[in-house]
Amino acid sequence: MKKNLKIAIGFILALFALASCSKNENEALGTISPIIGVNYVKALHNGDDVNLVKEKLMGATQIAGVVISDKNSGNFDSKEFVLQNTNKGTIAGLVIKLNDPNTTINYGDSVKVEIENCILTREKGVMKIKGNSLTLSKVTKVSSNNTLKPIVLTPTQLFSQFYTRESTLIQLNNTTIPDLIGGEVFAGEYRLSENTAISLFLNTSANANFAQKFLPMVASFIGIPTYYNASSDYYNTAKLLFKMPNEDAVFNQTGSVYLNFPEDFEAAAASSKSQFVMPAINDKVSFKTGTWRIYQGIIGDKINQDKFNPVGKQAIRLQEQLSVAAYLEMDFDLPNGASQITFSYGATNPATGTAVPSTFILEYSQDGGTSWTQAGNSLTSDATVAKEASFSLNIVGNVRFRINKLGLGANGAVVKNGLLNIDDFKVYQNVD
Structure with a gap:
């Protein structure tokens, strides 16, 4: 009896084990996915x-x-x-x-x-x-219309990771195209790094619908890394290209610098505008970019007081403690609008070597200087070390600029209206 019971129990356990093995085997096999990575x-x-x-x-x-x-x-x-x-x-x-x-x-x-x-x-x-x-x-x-989030890299990072990043969506922020002189369009190939060891090129087909758009000097780009080898199929001897999917893949654009800019105010002798008001010449002086009106200002030639950078010898000095505005004003138009303005400014008094702050604004005109519009916020020159001002703009068509040093009156406990020095005035074209 006991022997028969043991046999029966063993048979039942064997059936359970067999069923368990069969179940696990089917689970392990699963269903093969038709999609592979x-x-x-x-x-x-x-x-x-x-x-x-x-x-x-x-x-x-x-x-x-x-x-x-x-x-x-x-x-x-x-x-x-x-x-x-x-x-x-x-x-x-x-x-x-x-x-x-x-x-x-x-x-x-x-x-x-x-x-x-x-x-x-x-x-x-x-x-x-x-x-x-x-x-x-x-x-x-x-x-359709899925959101695409690119991987953000620098040109150096993309260059070093190019093999693994091939044919993926990459974003390069605030990237300089160093070989531009102005007026280039997208069609063709342009190096994407100021580092000559980084051989990475923005490539645009002549058939692209944005091929004839002006190329920005600095911008953020979204694109697809790809190889190109004209003589074989090997990738390791191929050129490294970066292709934008469409025109919307470039943003934060800055156009190329206008010809002869930055204006360093070196082309005319300091003696040609040595007085703050010179009616005989209508306060106008010709420099390499064109004629500028310097009202209540002079061409200053005291290095480290008028001219803050080590290159050159002159800058523009606008008068202090006036109740009327002082101007450094372009007497000519630029034809292709503006995407950015930069210039350096300082406040040292050449007589004392100390600085009294002053307040000024950047203005632009698109009607030949008849009316003026303020660009951005006012600035204050408050240090003896020169600073760089930068204004991001989106101006299309003819434009001219001026620095308007506000006429706040004599210095006092509240009013601060010292000298203002301007140098290295740079205008970037609009790319629209």
């Missing part, structure tokens, strides 16, 4: 073309992500788009090359792409997926 696919490429069969894709047949190129901008091949996704915290992207034009998939679209039996390759340095069967019908749009 872009980073995994890219890792398959070791220099040779890869046939993307299921066995190499862990049974998957698709990749998914968000499109970061804009077909409407004209800055990309009409048969290609750039796809980016995040897989297990890793952001990766690559180019999808279709066998027919991309007419429907656009910037911000979330899509799935059938890649089974396609080829993972590099063309002129760029990693792509292509294939005879890879047509627009293999792309399924999941949603």
